Amino acid sequence: MAGLSTTGTGSNSLQTSLHLTRLCRAADVPEDGGLRVELPGRLPVAVFRVGSEYFVTDDRCTHGEGPLSDGTIIGEEIVCPFHMGAFCLRTGEPTAPPCVEPLRTYAAVNRDGEIFGALSAPHVEQSRAAHGG
Ligand code: FES
Numbered sequence: 518m519a520g521l522s523t524t525g526t527g528s529n530s531l532q533t534s535l536h537l538t539r540l541c542r543a544a545d546v547p548e549d550g551g552l553r554v555e556l557p558g559r560l561p562v563a564v565f566r567v568g569s570e571y572f573v574t575d576d577r578c579t580h581g582e583g584p585l586s587d588g589t590i591i592g593e594e595i596v597c598p599f600h601m602g603a604f605c606l607r608t609g610e611p612t613a614p615p616c617v618e619p620l621r622t623y624a625a626v627n628r629d630g631e632i633f634g635a636l637s638a639p640h641v642e643q644s645r646a647a648h649g650g
Contacts, residue, residue: 537626541564543571546564549566550566551587578602580616580618583597584598590606600615
């Protein structure tokens, strides 16, 4: 995997080449399984472990509300627990129907037993449920 750089200084720079967000401890991710990680200001992500390799994707399936961290890993694919659609963990491409839209994937870095994800700019759904006021 190509080397990734972090921005260790600078309190509020708006433009960084690659910002890594700490997600979890590597040991918290089950082997050949996933872990849901809640983050402020964005949809949860899922961290997957396949052998000694880690992958980070959005947790929500692009077909519906399926939590992919509860899915089943087969090879390098994650199978959604809701309707058995599947995605390639490496590319996010859908590999089994009914999934047709790609899943967002993010570079994962294991640094001293901590997993970081290159989550670029937070993307928050524009269609928010009207709640409170
Ligand atoms: S919600 Fe994932 S396949 Fe339907």
